[in-house]
Amino acid sequence: MLTVDHITKRYGDLVALDGVSFSVAPGELFGFVGSNGAGKTTTMRIILGVLSSDGGEVRIDDKPVDFATRQTIGYMPEERGLYPKMKVGDQLAYLAQLHGLNPADAQTAVHRWAERLEIEDKLGKELQALSLGNQQRVQLAAALIHDPKVLVLDEPFSGLDPVAVDVMTDVLRDKANAGVPVIFSSHQLDLVQRLCDRVGIIKAGKIRANGTVDELRSQGKRQLAIGIVGGDASWAPSTPGVQLVGHRAENGRHIILELDPGVDDQAVLHEALQVGPVTHFASHVPSLTEMYREVVSA
């Protein structure tokens, strides 16, 4: 279990993190999302110990992270940071040995991960000769090479093609299934919604929401999606406590309404039927992207 407990961090006058707390259980994939500058990288660097916090504590299995436990974390930093001129195979083997593997085990690990991440033919090349996506696969291999007990990945999906996204997704899912707590940051909310067991939303250094994707999506007001043949897109019922909040282009045009507590949806249906034949009438669960927009704009 990875626990981040009331972490604070200042850069001069700027409060970058203001009491950030969350935990990631063994086997859980935790998506860490937030706008540019919200505090994701700062949090991850503090988890790794490459940056110190001003307050709070990071624990693994309820013990404060020390040098030895830090060695058991696999980290993919945002700034990447492998050696551009070193051959991929050599630097993966070197990193594995830095984490305590003997040379033979290091070679085994290099070939196992190179095969899994489909970069076997890149092992003899300098890192700088690889495309950015392939460099990213090497970065992931570097984070995994010592069989980490915790995985912390800063925007691992940025810049990947769809096939590489699938490879990365499968590896992260497998690691989580093997009991590793996995945390990664991303701006690709559709991917986070699909992949993560739990999501934390950070805004201006504070966690604003934390829960399963379903929990987050079911927060907020009750919404209805209504499709009316020939309906005017700007139409909204006059029933009190109903607001038009959006549209969805699905099987024609659906309007999305938000209902205050206690509003009778049958009264809304009755009104809609006055406008034209109703072809769709269902509760609407906001996507993580819609939910995220609401949280960060609040």
Ligand SMILES: Nc1ncnc2c1ncn2[C@@H]1O[C@H](COP(=O)(O)OP(=O)(O)OP(=O)(O)O)[C@@H](O)[C@H]1O
């Ligand atoms: N070394 C530093 N010195 C001063 N301010 C910093 C430093 N590093 C980060 N900050 C500031 O701290 C805040 C949080 O930055 P951080 O990099 O953690 O955000 P982020 O959520 O990772 O953003 P992004 O999505 O753009 O990567 C920002 O306002 C940033 O400008």
